[in-house]
Amino acid sequence: MSPGAGHGAGREKPGVRNVHEKQAAPRRKAPRGQEQGSGGSDVIAGRNAVIEALQSGRSLNKVFLRSGVQGGSILKLQALAKEKGVPVETVRAEKLDQMAPGINHQGVAALAAPVSFSTLEDALQRAAAKGEAPFLLLLDELQDPQNVGALIRSADAAGVHGVLLPKRHSCPLNAVVDKVSAGAVSYVPIISIGNISQTLQSLKERGFWVAGADMDGTDAYFDAKLTGPMVLVVGAEGKGLGRLVKENCDILVRIPMFGGVNSLNASAAGAVLLYEVVRQRLAEKAARGAAAGQGRQP
Numbered sequence: 001m002s003p004g005a006g007h008g009a010g011r012e013k014p015g016v017r018n019v020h021e022k023q024a025a026p027r028r029k030a031p032r033g034q035e036q037g038s039g040g041s042d043v044i045a046g047r048n049a050v051i052e053a054l055q056s057g058r059s060l061n062k063v064f065l066r067s068g069v070q071g072g073s074i075l076k077l078q079a080l081a082k083e084k085g086v087p088v089e090t091v092r093a094e095k096l097d098q099m100a101p102g103i104n105h106q107g108v109a110a111l112a113a114p115v116s117f118s119t120l121e122d123a124l125q126r127a128a129a130k131g132e133a134p135f136l137l138l139l140d141e142l143q144d145p146q147n148v149g150a151l152i153r154s155a156d157a158a159g160v161h162g163v164l165l166p167k168r169h170s171c172p173l174n175a176v177v178d179k180v181s182a183g184a185v186s187y188v189p190i191i192s193i194g195n196i197s198q199t200l201q202s203l204k205e206r207g208f209w210v211a212g213a214d215m216d217g218t219d220a221y222f223d224a225k226l227t228g229p230m231v232l233v234v235g236a237e238g239k240g241l242g243r244l245v246k247e248n249c250d251i252l253v254r255i256p257m258f259g260g261v262n263s264l265n266a267s268a269a270g271a272v273l274l275y276e277v278v279r280q281r282l283a284e285k286a287a288r289g290a291a292a293g294q295g296r297q298p
Contacts, residue, residue, distance in 0.1 A: 042112040045100035047073045050110045054080040059113040059192070061172035063088045066096055066107030077108065085194060086110075087167050113173040118189030123162025126189060130159075133229045134208065135277060138164040140196060140235040140245050142266055145171045147237065149180025150267035156184035158274040164191050164199065164231075200248040203231055212241050212249035213273055215263055221253045226277045227284050234270040237263075 044053050044060075051073065053060060063081050065074065067090050081088050096105050127134040137155045142148050148171045155163050165173060178185050193199045200210050211226060212233040226232075233249060235241035246252060255269055264272070 042114075043099050044110045044112055045096075045103045045105035045108070047071075047077065047106045047108045050108050051077050051080060053110060053112065054084055054086065057084075059115070059117045059173075060084075060086045061111040061113050061174070062086065063110045064091050064096060064099065064108070065089070066091065066093050069107035074108070085167065085192070111172055111174070113190075114175050114178045115173070115185050115190065117173075117192045118162065120162065120191055123189050123191060127161040130161075132159070132161070133227070133281075134162075135160050135229075135281075136162050136164060136203070136208070136231045137270070137274065138193075138196070138199070138231055138233045139166070139170065140233055140241050141166060141169040141239070142234070142236050143169075143171050144237065144266070145174065145176040146180055147171075147266040148173075149177040149185075151234065151270045152177065152181040152188060152190070153184040154267065154271040154274050156181070156188040158271075158278050160188055160274065162189040162191050164193050166196055167192055167194060196242070197244045197248050200231065200233075200245070204248075204250070210249045210251075211273075212246055212252045213255075213269055214241055214246065214252040215254055215257075217252035217254035219251060219253045220256050221273055221276050224251060224253045226280050230277060232270075232273055232277065234266055234273070237266045 044050050050063060054063075054077065063077070063086055065078075065088060078088060093107070096107065096109050099105075099109050123136060124134055135158075137151065137160050139148060139151060142151075148165075152163055171177065173185065173190060204210060206229075208229045208231050210231045210233060211224065213235060233241060233245060235245070241249070241252075253273070255264060255272055257263065263269070
């Protein structure tokens with residue numbers, strides 16, 4: 001991952017609208033028509049079962065359709081998936097057979113998330129309830145569940161109000177992520193998003209400052225201003241942030257490296273940057289308190 005995160009000094013943004021390990025909850029036995037996927041996700045198999053899951057609003061990572069599968073129910077399923085924003089992937093029959101062995105999947109299966117996704121409004125309400133400026137973590141196409149789980153755990157510990165996960169080209173929110181996060185997926189809101197650049201643009205319009213982690217960033221993270229409504233963007237290890245994502249960041253920051261390797265992995269770099277935001281917020285709060293105390297002196 002490319003280290004980084006920081007703020008341009010003096011830029012004003014509009015107002016935003018309105019250590020104990022946590023154990024992951026035990027997994028329930030999968031109901032009829034549902035199996036455990038290789039990544040620990042629940043696999044829902046069969047046309048009616050997947051349609052019902054979509055209609056009920058259950059959080060799904062992805063729907064899989066056998067190549068060439070047809071029928072009115074398939075059209076209905078595809079329309080529902082589009083409406084709910086669930087990605088659909090066409091695969092060979094062997095893939096579905098591996099996902100749901102021994103089940104008549106009818107050319108259709110879906111991967112269900114271990115927890116329900118939240119919304120951006122949920123995250124903003126969480127921040128407002130605590131009287132804090134919103135603090136979001138966006139993971140740019142991270143594929144490794146170990147990094148994703150570790151970052152969600154660090155985000156929870158740092159008081160992040162929501163973690164944004166792209167629907168495409170990212171690790172699904174599965175039981176491996178849940179386990180590595182030590183159950184943090186049940187405590188910090190996980191928000192499934194579509195286009196990353198469009199999401200960042202929308203957040204900036206709502207008053208957020210966007211800091212991207214990048215090994216070639218212009219500012220060292222400790223020189224950057226990371227207070228106020230904040231979105232911290234962490235990219236995939238090796239690949240870093242995408243070009244369009246970089247262009248939508250207000251600032252790119254780096255973590256200086258002084259050893260033989262030139263970068264930290266995504267979860268380690270993300271933890272450093274998350275706690276720099278925490279440090280700066282606490283320092284700013286202490287400074288305000290000191291100023292208020294001096295103002296009350298005769």
